Amino acid sequence: MTLPMPLRLDDVVLTYPDGDRTLTALDHVDLDVARGEFAAVVGPSGSGKSSLLAVAAMLLTPDSGRVTVAGHDVSDAPEAVRTRIRRDHIGVVFQQSNLLASLTALEQLLVMAHISGTSLRAAAVRARELLIAVDMADKEHKRPHQLSGGERQRVNIARALMNRPEVLLVDEPTSALDHERGTRIVSLLAGLTRENGLATVMVTHDLAALPLVDRVLTMADAKLSGGLPGGLPEELSGELSGERSGGLPEDGRRTNTDLLAAPKGVGE
Numbered sequence: 001m002t003l004p005m006p007l008r009l010d011d012v013v014l015t016y017p018d019g020d021r022t023l024t025a026l027d028h029v030d031l032d033v034a035r036g037e038f039a040a041v042v043g044p045s046g047s048g049k050s051s052l053l054a055v056a057a058m059l060l061t062p063d064s065g066r067v068t069v070a071g072h073d074v075s076d077a078p079e080a081v082r083t084r085i086r087r088d089h090i091g092v093v094f095q096q097s098n099l100l101a102s103l104t105a106l107e108q109l110l111v112m113a114h115i116s117g118t119s120l121r122a123a124a125v126r127a128r129e130l131l132i133a134v135d136m137a138d139k140e141h142k143r144p145h146q147l148s149g150g151e152r153q154r155v156n157i158a159r160a161l162m163n164r165p166e167v168l169l170v171d172e173p174t175s176a177l178d179h180e181r182g183t184r185i186v187s188l189l190a191g192l193t194r195e196n197g198l199a200t201v202m203v204t205h206d207l208a209a210l211p212l213v214d215r216v217l218t219m220a221d222a223k224l225s226g227g228l229p230g231g232l233p234e235e236l237s238g239e240l241s242g243e244r245s246g247g248l249p250e251d252g253r254r255t256n257t258d259l260l261a262a263p264k265g266v267g268e
């Protein structure tokens with residue numbers, strides 16, 4: 001029996017209201033991510049990358065097209081079904097770590113298991129395995145303020161994997177880290193993707209991350225093109241390196257990164 005593709009988007013269109021008009025954020029986007037595949041999405045600011053992640057995470061419903069997660073067509077599924085599929089099959093790592101300030105690294109992971117109804121004993125075994133995998137075993141009793149940015153991001157990644165998702169969605173994981181820590185986080189994601197057979201999609205502006213991924217997809221004007229075998233698409237290199245050296249534009253636009261942010265009240 002052939003297993004279904006973990007993540008599939010078919011002809012997805014997403015628009016936002018924009019005054020009297022609509023703004024197209026995803027323009028007939030197709031995406032397939034296989035088990036064990038690490039895909040990066042790059043592209044200029046405002047091109048639709050966060051919107052793509054929000055649709056893949058089922059936080060936004062597209063105007064048209066189909067979204068399939070672990071073989072479940074979730075396009076028209078009721079919210080309760082989407083929530084269950086999200087919880088069981090998708091892990092999300094946010095741009096900034098968004099751990100609960102009062103909990104230790106181990107407890108951050110146990111909370112996830114509590115939500116999904118896993119027994120505490122089984123959850124503790126899984127959580128410790130994951131903390132070893134992200135090289136944080138010796139810090140399991142530390143709270144977020146006692147950890148570095150990179151260490152917090154490691155705990156975030158472990159937490160996203162607690163429920164054994166097939167799909168891992170990662171939004172700019174290196175933006176708050178220096179170059180070396182950023183590269184180590186991306187290497188960690190690459191290793192976890194392969195070892196766990198995850199279908200990982202990472203939005204990034206970090207050029208140093210690209211040699212570590214299997215596929216670079218580019219978003220431009222709401223269209224996704226991809227399937228390039230690693231390396232940086234030439235037309236984007238100038239723009240991306242400009243953004244990187246100058247920092248991302250702070251124009252106050254509301255983007256879907258807000259939608260991918262932690263629930264209210266969760267933060268360090």
Ligand SMILES: Nc1ncnc2c1ncn2[C@@H]1O[C@H](COP(=O)(O)OP(=O)(O)OP(=O)(O)O)[C@@H](O)[C@H]1O
Pocket residue numbers: 016017023024025043044045046047048049050051052219253254255256257
């Ligand atoms: N909630 C929203 N309401 C209206 N327009 C939105 C909303 N979120 C995003 N947009 C618009 O949709 C387009 C795509 O935004 P998106 O955040 O997906 O881009 P991005 O590539 O992730 O950008 P960045 O790299 O700056 O995070 C942009 O023109 C943006 O202004």
